[in-house]
Amino acid sequence: MVGFNLLIFVSLAYVGFLFLVAFWGDRQARTGHGGWLRAPIIYTLSLSIYCTAWTFYGAVGYAARSGLEFVTIYLGPTLVMVGWWWVLRKLVRIGRAQRITSIADLISSRYGKSNLLGVLVTLLAVIGTTPYIALQLQSVVLSFSVFAQQGGEGLADPEATAFWVAVGLAAFTVLFGTRNLDANERHHGVVTAIAVEAVVKLVALLAVGIFVVWGVSGGPADIVRTIEASPIDRWDLQGPRWATMIFLSAAAFLTLPRMFQVLVVENVDEKQLATASWAFPFYMFLMSLFVVPIAVVGLEILPDGNPDLFVLTVPLHFEQGGLAMLTFLGGFSSATSMVIVAAIALSTMVSNHIVMPIWLSARSGGAAMSGDVRQVVLLSRRMSIAGVLGLGWLYYHLSGGSEALASIGLISFAGVAQVLPSMIGGLFWRGATRVGAALGLTVGFAVWAYALFLPSFGDAGMMTARVLAEGPWGIGWLRPQAFFGVEGMDPVVHAIFWSMVLNTGCFVLGSLLSFPRPIERLQGAQFVNVFEHSRTAQGWTRGNAESEDLLVMAQRIMGASQAQALFQEESARQGKDGYLPDTTPDFLRILERELSGSVGAATAHAMVGQIVGGAAVSVDDLMAVADETQQILEYSSQLEAKSEELARTARQLQEANEKLTSLSIQKDAFLSQISHELRTPMTSIRAFSEILKEGEMAVEDTRKYSGIIQDEAIRLTRLLDDLLDLSVLEAGQVTLNVQSGNLTDVLDRAVSAASTVRDGRPLSIKRTPSREDVALRTDTDRLAQVFINLIANASKYCDSAKPRLAISVVEQGGRRHVDFVDNGTGIPPESQVVIFEKFSRLSDQQKAGGAGLGLAICREIMSKLGGGITYLPGQGGAAFRVTLPL
Amino acid sequence: MGKQVLLIEDEPNIIEAISFILSRDGWSVATHANGETAMDAVHRHAPDALVLDVMLPGRSGYDILQDLRANPATADIPVLMLTARGQKKDREVADRLGATRFMTKPFSNAEVLTVLREITGGG
Amino acid sequence: MTRRPTTFLARDTYRRRRLIDGLRVLPFLGALLFLVPLLGAETTGRATAYAGMYLFAAWFLLIVGAALMIRALARAPGGVGADPLEPGSRGDEV
Known part of the structure; x- marks a missing residue:
């Protein structure tokens, strides 16, 4: 017998294990060892989030009530997958070409990057998914309580359990779903964990199936006899319902936000899709293979039991504690993986289409000027995840965990399926417009809410029995389950039929009657003809x-x-x-x-x-x-390539020409500058020495004037030193004293040497010692000279009231860089190109004492050392990037 | 009291040297170190002669000279231009813009005094 | 009677195109198989056990068919990533 405490322990251990798996997967991807993450099998397994707790537990219950109909839930997706060449391939290609982040983004992007549609689809997805999340929470609570009852205690507080499960899932999702703002919005850790969960749930269900067929019964023949003897021996096939269900599950498979996330957003390679096109149907095939046997055996031995829990209660009945535990973990996996991916998908949508636009418009200063957008995006995603799970829990709490939840799966499917006409229309019909899409979505959504969603709350909700029977305000043809007086339809079939017909009708009509904006036409062409010009959004x-x-x-x-x-x-x-x-x-x-x-x-x-x-x-x-026509496209793309090449050559020629001209100007300027730099100190020296020579001076004046002569002589010497240094460097005659060293030491040396510079102002220097521990093999004295120069420059020229200099070590493109960024006004763009030239002192402040040779020397040194130095624009202040030698 | 000379130069040690030489010779010396506001200083001081450096922060000595000559109030002030860039080109520019005299740094103290006396009409 | 060998250009590409045609037809074949039980459903009740066997068998065949086609396509020049009929997509790009 499995103790309840043991169960708690095992599930916590399992959760811990999943954390490790996700962490490991993330790490593998980040350190570049994630090649196996691209394996088609991982992709196929990640699709298994389609099989939620509703299908894990619910399929057996469904079969126990309605026989074979449960299989439609898998047949629809099978057709979509097998027919991948038609729709999915296009979706994936568009997803990649346009960097689509969610289904709302797809619709918004297709119809001219319309935020209205983004918001609409987001709302629809949240409303459609919330009950579904509640359903998952309920299934976890129910499975817990089965074990608790076995222990004779009963689950003390189901609501608290649901609450803590929701909190745990939110934590997991925030941790691995919003770790970073990936350029391509892929979550390797999450996908890895979900692949593991996919295996667990398949193994669990197969284990129970095998146990039931060969352990409880005497093999397949015996099962056939059990079926014959069960209440579901006859297949009561309802044609319209059968076809509608296959259609509905196929539609939902394409439009569920979480499925879009794993199918399109997390896809890294079209080969994955090719393999999954048969492998995922096979997964579903295996998942449903033993559903009917488990159902009929359950009905036989536990006629009063809840069929939704047969997967658990049958093994428990036969005292198979271990098997039941495995099943529990399978169900747990189904529920958690669905909730995690749904939360990621919804939070992306809520954050991108609702929070960010509001935030952006609130900040009228413009995106460039307003703080760190990344932090805002991450925060809004995290809040959205908490919000989505909170809504799910609230729904569970309000609906009291009732049996009514069980039917919500189909209702949810029908809700999100409303996106289908706009999606398919957008993929294949260039004439589809934003107006049509908005109209279709709104009408479909309204019909769904009116005919299916609201009535599902029963009498307690807005739809009273009276409204159902007589229509609102007694208007007969508006009866929620018999539109236009067409009676006798199954309520689900009725709602799906009318919502889809009206949705598609409005979409088509709206598109035909409206004019698209130019950007819609462009996006439409991009989407519909994605294979012709994938590269030109x-x-x-x-x-x-x-x-x-x-x-x-x-x-x-x-x-x-x-x-x-x-x-x-x-x-x-x-x-x-x-x-x-x-x-x-x-x-x-x-x-x-x-x-x-x-x-x-x-x-x-x-x-x-x-x-x-x-x-x-x-x-x-x-x-x-x-x-x-293709010919024109091809021709124009050739022309484009040619003219691009011409433009590039022209630009290069122009640049070379400019360089030559400026070189000759530079030579003149150089001589003139040298003259100026030498003559200026010379003037003071000559004037004062003539004065001194005449004699008749007070002692203190004599001392003062000889001091000036000395200072100017030193200045002259320094200038000559710099000039010599530079000419030696430029002539390549310098011998480098290569030695081993550490970046920390070199920076320490530079900072302390620079602090003795006479005419600088106090400068506070911020460093990150943890990143500076880099071994160097170079001329460390020369490198230190460069650093000293940069620090001294910051202390001379940084015009902030409180000058600060940040020295940070960055790794990029396999090279290490040391960035020196101060908080002054920086260097204007037009000057950024000249600062490394000789005598390019930007202001004529003589007090700075330099001749404008410092940066020129730095550049020469760095190129001699095999590194480089560049100006880094856009950092707020003046910023220099020193690329360390390899 | 002697004649007034305005010295527009930005190098502190050179200011010191010229001021010393001139005031010892009986001139009353005013100094100004910024090119941008040099015109205001000229109007304020209304000097008898101007010693003007070419390389000034904010505005070049040539520009200032041009403005001086364009303004009737200052068009007749004698100007001695100083430059550390002693190329022929520089002298030509100064002549064209109407500098009274032109000297290259480093200069002889005595020569500065002689020239200044000459351009202010003996004294 | 002797058969003369016929010249047939770009045999591989031709084969590949027909494979893709097959892939396109597959979902319709699947839908047909899954909807077959509707025929005559009003008049006859069917046994769950045998109807179930039919459905699972049809399902399995569909999966095997898809798998075989994908395998053949992956081996054909161009792999699974490109469609020769679609301009702008080349065989070497996936």
Whole structure:
């Protein structure tokens, strides 16, 4: 016999194990060992969240009541999977091309990045999913109470159990679902844990099935006899219901937010889909193979028992404690994996389509200027997860855990299936418009609520028996379960039939009668013809955005290193150096897509729009829509490639020319500068020495003037030293004293040496010692010289009231960088290109005492050492990035 | 009291040196170190002569000279230009803009005094 | 009578296209199989045991058919990722 305490212990241990698995999966993915995560089998297993506790426990109950009808719940998805070439392949391709984050994002993105539709689908999904989450909580509580009754105690407080289960699930989801704001919104830890849970529930159900067929009965023949003798020996097939259920489960499989999450968002490779197209039906096949045998054996030996719990009570009846425990874990897995993924999917939708737009519009200052967006997004996701689970628990609490919940599964399916017409229409019909989609969704949703959802609450709800029988205010043709006086239909079939017909009708009619906005037409073409131009989602025209503003914004959303890498890559592609590419329409489009992976298409569009401003679509873009034939597309893409190449060459030539011109100007300027720098101290020296030579001076004046002569002589010497240093470096005659060292030591040395610089102001330096422990093999004295120069510069030129300098070590692209960022006003973009040139002192402040050679020397040293130094724009203050030698 | 000279120069040690030489010679010396506000200083002091450096923070000496010559109130003030960039080009620019005299740093103290006396008409 | 070998160009690509055609037909075949029990359902009651066997057998056949086709497609040039009929998708890209 299994003690209740043992059960608690085992389930806690199992939860702990799942935590470890998720943690491990996340780590594997982050450290780059996650290749196996791309294995089709993991993807297939993650799809198993379709089989929730409702199917794990409920399928047997369903079979015990209605015979074979339960199998429709699996047949629909089987057809969708087997027919993957039609719909799923397209969905996955679009999901990748457009960086879709959720089903709401898909609909919003397809219909011109409309936030209205995003909100609509989000609301629909939350309303449709909340009861379903409640159902999962109920199943966990029920299975607990079965064991508690066995122990003779009864479950003390079912509500508290449900509450703590919800809290635990929220914690797990927050921990692994919002660990970071991934560019592609994939959750490797969660997927790994769910794959494990998928195996557990399959093994559990198969074990019970095998036990029932060969342990309790005498094999398949015996089971057939038991079926013949059971109350469900005759298959009472209701045609309309059978077909409707297959359709409904197929539709829900595509539109359930959690299924969209695992099918499309978490998909990394189309090969996964190909394998899953037969492997997942096979999984469902195995899940349902023993359902009828378990049901009939349960009906035989426990005629008064709750059929929904046969999977548990049958093994317990035969004193199979271990088997029952396994079954319990199977059911537990079904419930938890569904809730976790549903919570992730819903929180993404709520956060991207409801919270972020509100937050953005509240911050009229614009996305670039308002704090760390990443933190806001993560926080809003976490709050949304807690909110979703809280709603689920509340629903459970209010419905009192009643039997009525059992029927909610189908009702929930029917609710989310309302997205189907807009989704399929959007994928295959370019004429589908936002107005049509909004109309169809609203009408379908309303019919569903009126004919199915509200009546499910029974008399207690808004639908009294009177309304059901006579219609609202006695209007007969509006009876919730007999629209237009068509009577005798099964209520579920009735609701699905009418909601789908009216939904599709309004969608089609609305689309036919309305005109799409330009951006809708573009997105429509992108979606419908995704296989023809996967790479060209549309967006921006001539950008007048400031590259630097965009970088600032992108850093806040994607994280500094990712954003910088993206900008640098684009710069290189355009044939430029540094981090600030031209804001070409192409680049804006790429940027927007990357951002939408983090915050959703509509929000990303709005954010880029805030900075870029102006219209998003030009005549050129519309021409692209009109180009329907393949030849034109191909031809124009060739032309485009050619003109792009030409433009690149031209840009490079222009840059080379500019460089030559500026070199000659530079030579003149250099001589002139040298003259100036040498003559200035010389002037003081000559003037004062003439004065002194004349004699007749007070003693203190004599001392003062000789002091000035000395200072100026020192200044002159220093200048000559710098010049010599630079010319030696430039001529490549320098011998490097390569030795082993540690970054911490070099920085320590530099900081203390720089603090003795006479004319600097006190500067507070922030360092991260934990990241500085880097072994170096280079000329550490020269490296220290560079660091001293940068620190001294910050203390001279940082114009903040409280000058601060942050020195941080960053790893990016396999190289280590040391960033020096101060809190002053920084260096204006037009000057950023010249600061590394000789004598490029930006202000003429002589008091700074330098001749403007410091950064030029730094650059020479770093290139000699095999590293580099660049100016890093968009960091708030002046920021220099020293790339350490390899 | 001697004539007044306004010295527009930003290098503190050079200011010190020129002020010393001139005041010892009986001039009354005012100094100004910023190019941007140099015109205001000229109007305020209304000097008899101006010693003007070319490289100034904010605004170059050439620009100031141009403004001086364009304004009738200051068009006739004698200006001695100083520069540390002794290229021929610099002298030409100064001549064209109407500098009275032009000297390259480092200068001889005596020469500065002589030139200043000359351009202010003996004294 | 001797048979002359006929020339047939791009045999592999042709085969692959027909495989994809097969994949496209599969869901309709599945739907047909699953809806067959509807025929005559009004007039005859059926035994759960045998109807169940039929359904599971049909289901299993569908799965096996899909698996075999995917396997063949994966081995064909171009793999499962690309459709030769679709412009813009190349065989080497997945």
